Amino acid sequence: MPERTDWEDKAKNLLRAEMARTGTTYAQLSEKLAAIGVEDNERNLRNKVSRGKFTAGFLLQCLSALGCSSLRLD
Numbered sequence: 001m002p003e004r005t006d007w008e009d010k011a012k013n014l015l016r017a018e019m020a021r022t023g024t025t026y027a028q029l030s031e032k033l034a035a036i037g038v039e040d041n042e043r044n045l046r047n048k049v050s051r052g053k054f055t056a057g058f059l060l061q062c063l064s065a066l067g068c069s070s071l072r073l074d
Contacts, residue, residue, distance in 0.1 A: 012052035014071070015062055022066050032065035 019029060026042045026049075033040055038061050040048075048054050063071070 008052040011054070011056075011059055012049055014073075015049055015059060018063060018066050018068050022068075024066055029062065029065065033061060036061065036065055038065070 019025075024032070026046045030040060030042045030045055033045075048058070
């Protein structure tokens, strides 16, 4: 099995930090994603994020659903 890269860890941590900042649970994120037309259940989201294996498009969908308008990457 391929090892997770530092970039995947950074993306995972970025998403988790934004969820924590907004106080959003995985169940709530699922609802917010559904509101923008992205169907994914809580369990799938939790697994996808914990693995850190997701596309840039998925990251952008999540950040948009969370109402994130800017990011600080350092």
